[in-house]
Amino acid sequence: MYEPINAIVIMGVAGSGKSAVARALEVRAGVRLIEGDAFHPDRNIQKMSAGQPLTDKDRASWLRALAKELQRANAAGEHPILTCSALKRSYRDGLRHAFAGVAFVYLQLSPVAAAERMARRRGHFMPASLLDSQFADLEEPLDEPLTLVLDGNLSVGELASAIHQWWQHHAPA
Numbered sequence: 001m002y003e004p005i006n007a008i009v010i011m012g013v014a015g016s017g018k019s020a021v022a023r024a025l026e027v028r029a030g031v032r033l034i035e036g037d038a039f040h041p042d043r044n045i046q047k048m049s050a051g052q053p054l055t056d057k058d059r060a061s062w063l064r065a066l067a068k069e070l071q072r073a074n075a076a077g078e079h080p081i082l083t084c085s086a087l088k089r090s091y092r093d094g095l096r097h098a099f100a101g102v103a104f105v106y107l108q109l110s111p112v113a114a115a116e117r118m119a120r121r122r123g124h125f126m127p128a129s130l131l132d133s134q135f136a137d138l139e140e141p142l143d144e145p146l147t148l149v150l151d152g153n154l155s156v157g158e159l160a161s162a163i164h165q166w167w168q169h170h171a172p173a
Helices: 018-029 042-049 056-075 089-098 111-120 128-137 156-169
Strands: 007-011 033-035 081-083 102-108 147-151
Touching: 007 018, 007 056, 007 089, 007 156, 018 033, 018 081, 018 102, 018 156, 033 056, 042 056, 056 081, 056 089, 089 102, 102 156, 111 128, 147 156
Parallel strands: 007 081, 007 102, 033 081, 102 147
Antiparallel strands: none
16 A cells, blocks of 8 residues: 655756656646745845855745645645755655655756756756755655655656656555
């Protein structure tokens, strides 16, 4: 018997494809997408735009806002997809504590591949210069419950398909 998944967090460093994969999964699964970047307070966006990495303290209010949004979705009977870097286990554990049945899909990508993608990305407040700080903070979720690790080099379609299939095996009652 599988543990039911009530929400999925697509996680990884900047440039890993979280938003693209989540949008594809949103269409495939017919569920609501919560774009984590939209919940950053202005001071975090200003700091990142200036090339300054966020600290745990900076991320705390953002993570609380995401947890509250997951709780609102749960109260509305939704099973959403959330994009969130969720770089540290403590961040993931906070989301797990706030929302029962939250699962994580880690889009694993090398620093070189992430940098190449960041160099092509336009119009995002997160500069490529912060990628090193993301990899420094990253605690890969390799042995955590309800976590799927996927090769971030796969196509968006392949990733969305793999996630959707995994999610169906863990469908809530």
